[in-house]
Each structure stands twice: as structure tokens, then as C-alpha cells.
Amino acid sequence: MNTLLAAFAFFVPIFLLLAKRRISSKKTPPGSLGIPMIGQSLSLLQHMRANTAEKWLEKRIQKYGPISKMCLFGKPTVFIYGQAANKFVFASDSSTLANSQTESVKTILGDRCLLELSGEEHKRVRNALMSFLKPESLKHYVGKMHQEVRLHIEQNWQGKQEVTVLPLMKTLTFNIICTLLFGIERGTRRDELVDWFQEMIAGMWSIPINLPFTRYNRSLQASKRVQDMLKDLIGEKKLQLQQMGADPKQDLITCLLSMNDGEEISEKEIVDNSVLVMTAGHDTSSVLVTFLIRLLANDPSVYKAVLQEQEEIAKSKHRGEPLTWEDLTKMKYTWRVAMETMRMFPPIFGGFRQAAKDIEFDGYIIPKGWQIFWVSSMTQMDDGIFREPQKFDPARFENPSSIPPYCYIPFGGGPRICPGYEFAKIETLVTIHHLVTQFTWKLSSDNRFSRDPMPVPTKGLPIQIVQKKQILQVS
Numbered sequence: 218m219n220t221l222l223a224a225f226a227f228f229v230p231i232f233l234l235l236a237k238r239r240i241s242s243k244k245t246p247p248g249s250l251g252i253p254m255i256g257q258s259l260s261l262l263q264h265m266r267a268n269t270a271e272k273w274l275e276k277r278i279q280k281y282g283p284i285s286k287m288c289l290f291g292k293p294t295v296f297i298y299g300q301a302a303n304k305f306v307f308a309s310d311s312s313t314l315a316n317s318q319t320e321s322v323k324t325i326l327g328d329r330c331l332l333e334l335s336g337e338e339h340k341r342v343r344n345a346l347m348s349f350l351k352p353e354s355l356k357h358y359v360g361k362m363h364q365e366v367r368l369h370i371e372q373n374w375q376g377k378q379e380v381t382v383l384p385l386m387k388t389l390t391f392n393i394i395c396t397l398l399f400g401i402e403r404g405t406r407r408d409e410l411v412d413w414f415q416e417m418i419a420g421m422w423s424i425p426i427n428l429p430f431t432r433y434n435r436s437l438q439a440s441k442r443v444q445d446m447l448k449d450l451i452g453e454k455k456l457q458l459q460q461m462g463a464d465p466k467q468d469l470i471t472c473l474l475s476m477n478d479g480e481e482i483s484e485k486e487i488v489d490n491s492v493l494v495m496t497a498g499h500d501t502s503s504v505l506v507t508f509l510i511r512l513l514a515n516d517p518s519v520y521k522a523v524l525q526e527q528e529e530i531a532k533s534k535h536r537g538e539p540l541t542w543e544d545l546t547k548m549k550y551t552w553r554v555a556m557e558t559m560r561m562f563p564p565i566f567g568g569f570r571q572a573a574k575d576i577e578f579d580g581y582i583i584p585k586g587w588q589i590f591w592v593s594s595m596t597q598m599d600d601g602i603f604r605e606p607q608k609f610d611p612a613r614f615e616n617p618s619s620i621p622p623y624c625y626i627p628f629g630g631g632p633r634i635c636p637g638y639e640f641a642k643i644e645t646l647v648t649i650h651h652l653v654t655q656f657t658w659k660l661s662s663d664n665r666f667s668r669d670p671m672p673v674p675t676k677g678l679p680i681q682i683v684q685k686k687q688i689l690q691v692s
């Protein structure tokens with residue numbers, strides 16, 4: 218997931234000098250491992266920042282074909298591309314491909330989070346999380362989500378002439394997660410959490426050198442504070458459940474606690490996975506909504522069609538009446554626009570796995586222990602799969618069966634497919650509903666973005682906004 222790729226950004230491979238490198242004499246894929254240790258890491262990083270990483274990889278594909286070797290962050294790595302590669306990465310189980318995290322990510326997130334688990338344990342913890350994150354359960358939280366978005370707009374958009382979208386969307390998705398998943402009310406506790414959380418994230422992609430004043434050290438301290446706060450919270454929520462008859466469904470943490478006496482998920486697992494959900498769910502959705510807002514500013518005809526769909530829904534409701542699950546099912550066009558946005562501007566560029574044994578793929582050997590670098594989003598811009606890939610066209614998704622399997626997978630696939638898919642969808646639709654029915658906007662900066670490794674528009678996407686006069690808005 219993003220954390221894997223994010224490791225690129227600040228990771229310096231020197232500490233991996235001692236990592237053992239197995240050179241197989243069999244037919245490993247074409248390509249060169251480059252300068253020892255450094256390999257192609259700096260090149261890739263540079264191209265990501267300049268937003269030309271896809272072009273850089275395309276050149277490799279032209280030169281070597283869809284499978285080639287390189288060296289990234291001190292590890293021999295096989296880059297694979299295409300529909301078959303995507304299927305191989307996402308359909309294989311952990312006896313073939315292991316998840317591979319950097320040391321920093323593992324230490325900061327905790328060793329019982331989903332990214333560190335495999336096989337039956339992974340399945341058990343995932344099922345526990347899914348009991349809250351599945352659509353049949355989440356549909357009851359649309360109203361809560363609606364209130365969060367309404368409050369956010371009141372506090373941050375109304376009365377303003379200019380806003381900067383990306384940081385605001387990060388605030389919004391953070392608040393939504395605090396309310397719905399953690400059940401942490403607004404106030405000092407939430408404010409403290411946001412500070413620690415930022416500090417924690419900042420060091421996640423750093424060199425794991427634990428000395429005073431290193432980024433990693435500060436990040437570890439922050440991560441410990443976040444974990445302590447979650448432990449306290451769990452204590453309180455347990456009490457509320459046992460003594461005050463709290464609703465077991467009030468938030469994700471309470472839901473997990475009420476499952477049973479730690480057989481399905483232990484308290485340590487609840488803590489680690491809460492930290493993971495916050496990390497995985499916060500940047501990704503804020504990037505999606507940010508790029509939607511950018512797209513709607515650049516494409517008046519799409520804006521008009523989205524507005525029309527959303528106004529239909531707004532008209533069918535009383536003033537102030539919250540959106541429901543039923544309403545969301547009518548936002549079909551808006552979601553196709555979101556899907557097309559993720560096709561062209563995927564929040565997650567790619568990630569890593571590790572060969573758990575010698576693997577034969579496409580006529581080559583990938584030796585045990587080597588990294589596998591997947592960039593599944595590249596099939597989304599392949600003109601053999603999506604005609605005129607540079608053209609924004611939400612109609613591509615009118616007939617889902619017209620898209621070949623494993624060619625459009627912004628949420629991954631198989632046993633590790635994103636468990637936050639439905640959550641992200643609800644967040645996105647509710648936010649866009651509020652924004653288009655209440656505001657028009659235009660960009661106040663250029664159209665460019667870089668990858669860090671999440672796509673980041675110039676200056677965080679400042680926009681000029683005008684609030685609409687008519688009282689069509691839902692609240």
C-alpha cells in the first residue's frame with residue numbers, strides 16, 4: 218500500500234549494506250542492478266518528484282519488456298508490469314509472495330497490524346475489521362459522515378474566498394476517522410492526537426536510526442503516545458460497554474472490543490490496526506477528493522453533470538435532512554467520475570512484495586528474497602486496454618464488464634484488497650455532494666502535481682470559491 222511506496226521518499230539504503238544479496242545463476246530477468254546499493258533508487262525518486270515515473274518505467278518496458286531487474290533501496294528487485302503481473306501479485310498467497318515492509322514502518326505501526334500478518338492470522342484480523350467496514354454495517358453511518366462534512370464546511374469553507382484543498386481534505390478525513398472509527402470527540406484529545414499522528418507519519422519513511430533528535434526517534438516517541446492514547450481509550454470503551462451498556466456499534470473500536478474476549482482480535486491488535494487504519498485511510502481518501510475537486514474545476518461539463526445528479530438528490534430532501542445510504546446509491550455518475558479520476562491520478566502508485574521462494578514468472582526466475590515492485594496503476598494508462606487513455610471519460614465505467622480483470626485495480630485485489638473501499642466511497646460521495654451543491658470554484662494555481670509518493674498538487678491546490686445563493690443545499 219501507500220506506506221510501502223512512501224518508503225521511497227526519504228529512505229536511504231546505506232544501512233542495508235549488510236543485507237544479503239543472493240545472485241542466482243539461473244535466468245533472472247533482463248536489466249542491471251546498477252551501482253551497488255544505490256541502484257536505480259535515486260533515479261526513480263527523482264522521476265516521482267517530477268511526476269515522470271510512469272514515463273521512466275515505460276522506457277524500461279520498451280527496453281527490457283514487461284519484466285526486468287533493478288536494485289531499489291539496497292535490495293535486488295524485479296519490476297513487473299501488465300495484466301498478468303497484476304494478477305500474479307494480487308492473487309498469489311503468502312506462501313509465494315510475502316508482504317514486505319521497511320523496518321521503520323514495522324516498528325512505528327506495530328507488529329500486529331495487518332501489513333505484518335499473513336495467512337490465517339491475517340484473515341482473522343481482517344474479518345474482525347470488516348465486520349465494521351463492510352457495506353451492510355457502514356450504511357448506518359452515512360448520517361454521521363454527513364454531519365462531519367457539514368461541520369467541516371461551516372468551519373472551513375463558508376465565508377471564505379480562497380481555500381487550500383489538500384490540507385483541508387486531510388483535516389476532514391482525519392476528523393471523520395476520529396468520529397466514526399475511534400469514537401474520539403472533538404476537543405483536546407483529538408487535537409493532541411492529530412499532532413502526534415503527524416509527527417509519527419513524518420518519520421515513517423525515514424532511516425531507522427534511533428538516536429536522539431533523529432526523525433525516526435521523534436516518530437517512535439509519537440507512535441508510542443498514539444498507542445498509549447488508544448490504550449486509554451480502549452480501557453474507557455470497555456468500561457462503557459460493560460457498565461454503561463454502550464452501543465457496541467458506536468464506533469470501530471467499541472465494535473472490535475465487543476466481539477468476544479480477545480479470541481477474534483486482541484487488544485494489541487486493536488491498537489496496531491487502529492494506527493494502520495488511520496495511516497492507510499487518511500492520505501489516500503484526501504488525495505482522491507482533492508483530485509476530484511481539481512478535475513471539476515478543469516472540466517465544466519463534468520461539473521455540470523455531477524451538479525445535476527447531486528441537485529436531484531438535494532431536491533428530494535428537506536433542508537438539513539442528512540443524506541442516507543439510499544441517496545448514495547443514486548450517485549452513480551459521480552462515482553464513475555471518481556473512478557475515472559483514480560484511473561488517471563491513482564492515489565497509490567504501486568508497492569512491494571517479496572518472493573517467499575524461487576518463483577518462475579514469464580520465463581524468468583525471481584530468486585527467493587528478492588523484492589517485487591508492482592505498479593498496477595500503469596495498466597490504467599495502457600492504450601491497448603483504455604482507448605485514448607489521456608482523455609477523461611467517466612463513460613468508460615458505465616459497463617464494468619467491458620474492463621478486463623486486473624486492469625483497473627486502484628484498491629488492489631485478492632486477500633489484501635483495501636478493506637476501506639466502501640468507507641472511502643461514502644466519504645467521497647458525501648463530500649462532493651456538499652461541495653457542488655454549495656460552491657463553485659476555480660484553481661488559483663497551476664495544474665501540476667508531483668509524487669511524494671502520493672500525488673501532491675502545486676501548493677496543495679489553492680482554489681477561489683464562490684458560495685451559491687440559492688437554498689437548494691441540503692443544509
Ligand code: HEM
Pocket residue numbers: 218219331332343493494495497498499501502505564565568626627628629630632633634635636637638640641
Ligand atoms: C481512495 C482511497 C483509498 C485507496 C485508493 C486505497 C488503496 C489501497 C490499496 C491499493 C491497498 C492494497 C495494498 C497492497 O496490496 O499492498 C490498500 C490496503 C489497505 N487499505 Fe486502503 N485505500 C483507500 C482508502 C482506505 C481507507 C479509507 C481505509 C480505512 C478505513 C483503508 C485501509 C486499508 C488497509 C487497512 C489496508 C491493508 C489491508 C491488508 O493488508 O490486508 N484504505 N488500500
Ligand SMILES: *[C@@H]1O[C@H](CO)[C@@H](O)[C@H](O)[C@H]1NC(C)=O
Pocket residue numbers: 427428429430434437438441
Ligand atoms: C530516542 O533516543 C534516546 C537516546 O538514544 C533513547 O533513550 C529513547 O529510548 C529513544 N526513543 C524511543 C521512543 O525509542
